[in-house]
Amino acid sequence: MIAKVIVDVPSRQTDRPFDYEVPSSMEEWIEVGSRVGVPFGSRVLQGFVTRLTDEADIDRRRLKPLSELLDPVPPLLPDLIELAKWLSEKYCCSWTTALQAMIPTALKGKAERLVGIQDDQAAVLALPPELAEWIGTSGKFVKLETLLSKYPEHARAVKAALRDGVLAERTSIRDRLAIRKVLTVFVPEDESAAREALAKLPARAAKQREVLGFMLEHGGPLPLQELIAATGSSAPSVRSLAEKGLLDLREVEQRRDPYADRAFERTEPLPLTEGQREVYARIARAIGAGEPQTMLLHGVTGSGKTEVYLQSIQYCLERGKQAIVLVPEISLTPQMVERFKGRFGDAVAVLHSRLSSGERYDEWRKIRDRQVQVAIGARSAIFAPFERIGLIIIDEEHESSYKQEESPKYHARDVAVRRAKQHGAAVVLGSATPSLETYAAASRPAPASEQSREPALLPMPDRVGGRPMPPVTVVDMREELKDGNRSMFSRLLHRSLAERLERGEQSVLLLNRRGYSTFVMCRSCGYTATCPHCDISLTYHQKSRALRCHYCGHAEQAPAACPSCQSEHIRYFGTGTQRVEEELAKLFPGIRVIRMDVDTTTEKNAHEKLLKQFGDRKADVLLGTQMVAKGLDFPYVTLVGVIAADTSLNLPDFRAAERTFQLLTQVAGRAGRHHLPGEVVVQTYAPEHYAIVTAKKHDYASFVAEELRHRGAMGYPPYCRLILVTMSHEQLPLLSTVSERFSAGLRELAEHEGVLLPLGSGFGRAMEVLGPVASPIARMKDRYRFQCVIKYRGNLDASALVRKALEPFADGPPQRQVQFSVDVDPQVIL
Ligand SMILES: Nc1ncnc2c1ncn2[C@@H]1O[C@H](COP(=O)(O)OP(=O)(O)OP(=O)(O)O)[C@@H](O)[C@H]1O
Numbered sequence: 001m002i003a004k005v006i007v008d009v010p011s012r013q014t015d016r017p018f019d020y021e022v023p024s025s026m027e028e029w030i031e032v033g034s035r036v037g038v039p040f041g042s043r044v045l046q047g048f049v050t051r052l053t054d055e056a057d058i059d060r061r062r063l064k065p066l067s068e069l070l071d072p073v074p075p076l077l078p079d080l081i082e083l084a085k086w087l088s089e090k091y092c093c094s095w096t097t098a099l100q101a102m103i104p105t106a107l108k109g110k111a112e113r114l115v116g117i118q119d120d121q122a123a124v125l126a127l128p129p130e131l132a133e134w135i136g137t138s139g140k141f142v143k144l145e146t147l148l149s150k151y152p153e154h155a156r157a158v159k160a161a162l163r164d165g166v167l168a169e170r171t172s173i174r175d176r177l178a179i180r181k182v183l184t185v186f187v188p189e190d191e192s193a194a195r196e197a198l199a200k201l202p203a204r205a206a207k208q209r210e211v212l213g214f215m216l217e218h219g220g221p222l223p224l225q226e227l228i229a230a231t232g233s234s235a236p237s238v239r240s241l242a243e244k245g246l247l248d249l250r251e252v253e254q255r256r257d258p259y260a261d262r263a264f265e266r267t268e269p270l271p272l273t274e275g276q277r278e279v280y281a282r283i284a285r286a287i288g289a290g291e292p293q294t295m296l297l298h299g300v301t302g303s304g305k306t307e308v309y310l311q312s313i314q315y316c317l318e319r320g321k322q323a324i325v326l327v328p329e330i331s332l333t334p335q336m337v338e339r340f341k342g343r344f345g346d347a348v349a350v351l352h353s354r355l356s357s358g359e360r361y362d363e364w365r366k367i368r369d370r371q372v373q374v375a376i377g378a379r380s381a382i383f384a385p386f387e388r389i390g391l392i393i394i395d396e397e398h399e400s401s402y403k404q405e406e407s408p409k410y411h412a413r414d415v416a417v418r419r420a421k422q423h424g425a426a427v428v429l430g431s432a433t434p435s436l437e438t439y440a441a442a443s444r445p446a447p448a449s450e451q452s453r454e455p456a457l458l459p460m461p462d463r464v465g466g467r468p469m470p471p472v473t474v475v476d477m478r479e480e481l482k483d484g485n486r487s488m489f490s491r492l493l494h495r496s497l498a499e500r501l502e503r504g505e506q507s508v509l510l511l512n513r514r515g516y517s518t519f520v521m522c523r524s525c526g527y528t529a530t531c532p533h534c535d536i537s538l539t540y541h542q543k544s545r546a547l548r549c550h551y552c553g554h555a556e557q558a559p560a561a562c563p564s565c566q567s568e569h570i571r572y573f574g575t576g577t578q579r580v581e582e583e584l585a586k587l588f589p590g591i592r593v594i595r596m597d598v599d600t601t602t603e604k605n606a607h608e609k610l611l612k613q614f615g616d617r618k619a620d621v622l623l624g625t626q627m628v629a630k631g632l633d634f635p636y637v638t639l640v641g642v643i644a645a646d647t648s649l650n651l652p653d654f655r656a657a658e659r660t661f662q663l664l665t666q667v668a669g670r671a672g673r674h675h676l677p678g679e680v681v682v683q684t685y686a687p688e689h690y691a692i693v694t695a696k697k698h699d700y701a702s703f704v705a706e707e708l709r710h711r712g713a714m715g716y717p718p719y720c721r722l723i724l725v726t727m728s729h730e731q732l733p734l735l736s737t738v739s740e741r742f743s744a745g746l747r748e749l750a751e752h753e754g755v756l757l758p759l760g761s762g763f764g765r766a767m768e769v770l771g772p773v774a775s776p777i778a779r780m781k782d783r784y785r786f787q788c789v790i791k792y793r794g795n796l797d798a799s800a801l802v803r804k805a806l807e808p809f810a811d812g813p814p815q816r817q818v819q820f821s822v823d824v825d826p827q828v829i830l
């Protein structure tokens with residue numbers, strides 16, 4: 001039998017399966033998806049089996065055998081191996097990079113050197129006795145590194161023994177984080193014998209008597225450490241009992257359960273509202289059909305999407321299938337976990353990056369070992385190794401955190417659709433503010449015949465219980481300044497906060513600040529500097545005092561006075577949460593503020609603790625960045641304030657308006673979700689901007705209509721798709737030449753395909769290659785950076801063209817190699 005193996009070397013030259021002979025001892029166990037150790041050059045590396053066959057691509061006599069099979073149960077399944085292949089093609093990365101993204105860190109094994117005694121007789125003569133004893137008899141292997149650190153004085157003897165063949169060496173893959181095992185004490189099978197022995201133990205063995213007595217009383221298995229702590233005894237006493245056969249001492253695997261000490265109150269399905277019932281019926285029908293189908297659940301904040309998810313999952317489980325729920329990392333709050341654990345109890349595994357890698361591994365194994373049927377987690381949970389997926393839910397589908405920033409730069413939404421296709425599963429994309437891409441696709445008229453590939457639109461336009469959406473007041477901060485208020489709080493927000501404090505209600509304050517770039521704005525008239533060619537804010541570069549466009553490279557001198565009103569109050573922006581906190585303390589002495597931003601949430605569980613405190617009403621104000629905008633459901637929050645809505649409006653990003661609208665809508669949705677009515681105050685310098693006007697009215701449809709006009713005029717998604725290729729090298733002239741050659745080569749390929757056409761010229765297949773131009777961050781880590789932006793439309797495989805255009809650059813001496821980084825469907829073109 002021959003195994004085709006993808007070896008973990010992420011380079012373009014080795015990005016294909018290699019053939020290995022499967023030793024007969026492994027034949028019964030090996031499967032597609034198995035993790036193996038293989039000899040590769042002079043090393044042993046980890047790899048995954050992608051196929052088992054009887055035909056080798058090379059001469060059978062030249063085949064090397066697999067060195068080892070690493071797990072009793074393959075960590076990956078055939079569908080995931082195939083999905084990884086698809087990922088590598090779509091996102092232009094190596095197959096192994098895609099595979100590595102699917103397994104927990106704990107399984108990213110590294111080779112280590114082991115030594116063992118070859119010949120007992122020879123060893124007695126050649127090795128120092130304590131060394132020989134520690135290694136043990138022949139057939140046993142120990143870590144060379146450990147051996148040398150334990151007996152540094154025998155390093156020479158070890159070397160000689162290896163040379164003379166007294167010690168044998170071998171390489172083995174070792175997991176970064178093994179399964180945790182704990183020494184555990186058991187009462188032996190023959191309990192009566194132990195009882196008899198207890199009576200006969202001499203008085204001087206008082207400790208042993210106590211330990212044995214305790215165990216016979218206790219009955220069950222007990223970790224050794226706990227037994228020692230409970231009886232005040234020591235390990236030797238327990239060991240000597242074990243040696244006499246009166247107790248059993250064995251290593252037992254222990255699962256790390258991050259939620260072990262938490263009890264979740266069991267919840268029952270709620271009777272659905274009419275709106276929920278209709279949507280639920282559609283989803284259930286899709287699950288029942290067992291055919292891939294994508295649906296967009298467009299439900300306003302507080303419309304009860306979560307209850308629809310829960311009941312849909314239940315339907316899925318009743319059909320013997322499994323469900324994956326993706327939520328944005330930062331909204332994976334205890335509240336969210338509670339809702340799912342509360343409904344499905346132990347059937348749920350939770351995967352997110354705040355778990356230790358051991359906990360993560362154990363949660364992941366619950367999925368692989370079929371102990372759970374529901375996985376809830378951030379982006380990478382889309383790779384949960386379930387075998388029969390019936391439903392995939394992506395909550396807050398518009399969130400940019402579903403796109404991975406490192407290679408493989410995948411979007412979980414697109415991976416979900418692909419995976420659903422493999423399993424015949426339903427995909428539910430849920431949001432109060434769907435991304436323009438998804439919404440446009442769902443609103444497109446479906447072709448009457450064949451099953452539509454576009455998502456079906458399921459609207460839920462009303463809040464549960466007919467609660468009203470909170471009224472939003474927009475405050476023009478230019479007017480505040482004119483009236484002499486230089487504070488960051490408008491008079492209205494100040495007054496509203498004071499009222500909440502008086503009534504003992506709570507407020508959420510959002511400081512909308514994404515990224516680090518600053519932008520220029522006039523505090524008198526609200527003017528911001530934008531690019532004449534791109535309709536996008538210019539970024540202020542402090543060093544050169546220049547304003548630049550990150551899309552087309554346009555640059556101009558930073559003005560000293562406002563070009564629009566000649567005021568000198570022109571500033572580049574950036575306010576910190578810390579400053580807001582100080583200001584609050586000054587204005588409202590004694591106010592209790594919880595600040596939630598990157599600084600206060602680095603510690604493990606910090607995020608959860610802060611939210612719990614707020615939920616327990618131990619603070620008056622929750623102040624933070626985007627983190628405070630999502631998924632929170634606190635009954636005493638009656639005021640939401642947005643300090644400066646413009647900060648995200650002016651970022652050099654074609655999605656700036658969309659992100660701002662989404663953020664305002666999400667955060668506004670935190671107010672008045674229960675019996676107390678809510679109110680929202682939005683401070684801005686651009687009250688007439690359509691993102692703010694429509695957010696004020698909770699009017700998603702009008703926002704989309706306006707935003708689509710802009711996107712169409714500028715040639716941005718959803719009217720086309722983007723691929724960003726960034727190239728970098730230490731030497732500018734070389735980088736310049738290579739990037740020109742790359743873009744010319746790509747244009748040639750597109751020309752050959754007949755797709756090199758201006759996008760504005762019709763509706764068919766078309767592709768434009770813009771650049772190369774210097775990247776917005778023109779030098780990073782001492783490397784110069786150039787980029788090409790590829791815009792394309794229609795069903796053309798642009799990734800394939802990019803991969804082909806990259807081929808000529810795959811080899812060459814390392815110092816001359818230009819690094820290419822490909823980002824398909826980039827979130828930000830920075
Ligand atoms: N059928 C129902 N009957 C009674 N209460 C319900 C029902 N469905 C949901 N609720 C309650 O309504 C509130 C809002 O629901 P939920 O949090 O699911 O909204 P959502 O649509 O997810 O909102 P957001 O997008 O703002 O997170 C919750 O407190 C929930 O318990």
Ligand SMILES: [Zn+2]
Binds near residue numbers: 535549552553
């Ligand atoms: Zn520009």
